[in-house]
Amino acid sequence: DAGVTQSPTHLIKTRGQQVTLRCSPKSGHDTVSWYQQALGQGPQFIFQYYEEEERQRGNFPDRFSGHQFPNYSSELNVNALLLGDSALYLCASSLATHGYTFGSGTRLTVV
Amino acid sequence: ILNVEQSPQSLHVQEGDSTNFTCSFPSSNFYALHWYRWETAKSPEALFVMTLNGDEKKKGRISATLNTKEGYSYLYIKGSQPEDSATYLCASPTNAGKSTFGDGTTLTVKP
Numbered sequence: 001d002a003g004v005t006q007s008p009t010h011l012i013k014t015r016g017q018q019v020t021l022r023c024s025p026k027s028g029h030d031t032v033s034w035y036q037q038a039l040g041q042g043p044q045f046i047f048q049y050y051e052e053e054e055r056q057r058g059n060f061p062d063r064f065s066g067h068q069f070p071n072y073s074s075e076l077n078v079n080a081l082l083l084g085d086s087a088l089y090l091c092a093s094s095l096a097t098h099g100y101t102f103g104s105g106t107r108l109t110v111v
Numbered sequence: 112i113l114n115v116e117q118s119p120q121s122l123h124v125q126e127g128d129s130t131n132f133t134c135s136f137p138s139s140n141f142y143a144l145h146w147y148r149w150e151t152a153k154s155p156e157a158l159f160v161m162t163l164n165g166d167e168k169k170k171g172r173i174s175a176t177l178n179t180k181e182g183y184s185y186l187y188i189k190g191s192q193p194e195d196s197a198t199y200l201c202a203s204p205t206n207a208g209k210s211t212f213g214d215g216t217t218l219t220v221k222p
Contacts, residue, residue, distance in 0.1 A: 042200055044212075045211065101157070
């Protein structure tokens with residue numbers, strides 16, 4: 001049973017560019033949440049998708065947007081990248097409000 | 112407590128020592144408390160999902176307790192081993208699914 005898969009694993013982008021990160025949830029999970037983890041900090045909630053709609057959103061600017069597809073997979077898009085967007089981006093899937101299953105993350109470096 | 116807070120930030124113990132650390136969370140509108148273990152270069156792994164005041168959960172040498180009235184949970188590791196070295200995260204989800212994470216406690220167990 002495949003867990004949560006994220007792609008790519010690593011990414012280097014230039015300031016001002018746009019990036020798309022992808023996540024396939026664990027089989028049977030219908031909810032996908034995205035988190036940003038900066039060095040030395042816990043994961044910060046970006047947003048959550050359920051039934052192809054953004055259900056909740058954390059304190060992130062509109063440059064961060066997402067999408068969930070009918071097969072429950074999800075994308076995180078970040079526009080106009082800033083140096084401060086460099087972080088590990090984690091995708092977590094869940095069924096309702098049970099504990100999360102996390103992917104391995106995408107390490108984004110903005111130069 | 113308005114956010115999820117964990118203490119200490121880091122901990123260094125000798126193999127065989129027992130240790131514990133704390134997660135504090137808002138006690139109002141409590142829904143659940145999750146503990147995760149995050150080993151370097153791996154995904155966070157769910158340890159415990161706790162919902163009832165007075166809950167005690169155990170997995171091998173690791174156990175956790177929950178006090179929802181005062182808003183704290185303790186994680187205990189008995190007889191620490193080097194393989195227990197990891198960052199331990201706690202998270203407080205809402206009934207809508209969004210989880211607020213603490214910044215974690217990083218445990219290093221020296222052989």
